[in-house]
Amino acid sequence: MGLRKSEDGRPLPIPTPLAAPFFEAAAEGRLLIPHCPRDGWFFYPRSRCPTCLGDDWDWREASGQGEVHAFTVDRVGHDPALAADIPYAVAVVELAEGPRMPARIVGCGVDDVRVGMPVEAHYEDIEGITLVRFAPREN
């Protein structure tokens, strides 16, 4: 298994050595994203840039701002481990820097989420790991 379970059974990530800086920064309330000197920002973190396969990328702090690129509201609990949370909104967020990432949308009702909605990163600590969520932001 590549996940560990929280006390109430939620799936939590086990950071790999390569991904650890992302999770360590999230624990400090910062969004750290790989940046390639030729091709710019990318996500998720990979050993090599997915555009040029160069390995000379570095971590840079992103603004934490973005918008909802696409979303859905899970109303039935496709992951039985998260059935207690339904209905919840999950989105692909497009960061202001360009890359996209999956995240739970918090801070508003599930029926208030819209494609294109401006959002900003929030950080939720769960039993030793920090998950990046996004919440609506004022324009």
Next chain:
Amino acid sequence: MGKQSAAIAGFTEWAPERIPETPMFPMEAAAQLAAEVIADAGFEKDEVDGLLVGNPLMESPMFAPSALAEYLGVGCNFGEVVDLGGATGCGMVWRAAAAIEVGVCETALVLCPMPMPPMPPATQGGPGPMRMPAYLGGDVWGSPQALYDIPSGLAAATPSFAMAASRYMAHWGVAPETLAKVAVQQRHNASGNPKAIFRDKPITIEDVLASRIVADPLHLLEIVMPCFGGAALLVTSAERAARGPNRPVRVSGYGERITHRNLTWAPDMLDTPVRAAAERAFRMAGTHREAMDLASMYDCYTITILLTIEDAGFCPKGQGGAFIEEHDLRFDGGDWPLNTHGGQLGMGQAGTAGGLSHVVDVVQQIQGRAGERQLPKADLAYANGTGGMLAEQVALILEGA
């Protein structure tokens, strides 16, 4: 037409079932499918020298082709396990055709055994309905799904396709009624298919929109029913196929495109890999969209049909909704018959056999064996498969010889 020289000579397909009466091991199912498809094509078993099977083969997660060769007593010149999810069936067809064209083998079986397997005696409870694992194999340490998607609450396939639908609605716009029409007309086509799980259960647009929302904006009736079943094809040289009892169905063009696994990481979630796959298939076959007598497109969800119609080039991007509204997709009198078997939405989705059902649909039509849903003219068709989260797609042009 293209220079491709392989043909489908026979098929077999089992009616998808929620919970079959009798459990069966996949290799037992493969053997039954093999016997049926060899008989249908009028071949001798000793002529078979190629085996293709969809991933996974339960009894042999490793070494699947050799396990099957041994079980079936077939000496193979070509063995392949194909791992393209819903595109597996179409992916197996072109791999078999290509192997025949280059002379590696002459006659290959394409096998999609998806029976309800028995449970070992010590296990609690009996077999249950077909369910895909929630994490779709992504719960492995190091997988991007385990690090980012699953902890965010993104599991299974439906929420990903729902996200594509939400994005489409916001970016291009499509009415829920238009997507519902796809489900309604597929269900209508199922009425002509004795093997369809939803045969004689017609629905209306109001029924679709009144069914519960599973993942916004997708309603229950826009989502396939997972089933058990099985299907198989026999692919051989066009020359050999011509000596069989059925009209040979030539594999005139094919294309494949794979870009990502989870939808989160799609280069563009509204511009799917089927674009490149279909372009290559049409070019290889030397034909064009308007020449198709029918199409059979992978339909795990209504949104998949909308995106596939556009990206396969049947209408410009963003106009799929108008296309669906302007055309009648039914087998009986429709001007643009699509998924005359009812699609998987109407027939049920028996794993990789569900993906292969679109090829079987076309083969039945071209061979004149579609029974009450037979089209008056069926010589040239487009079929495709979609695997993963709009991630891995295969397009085929199939042509009656």
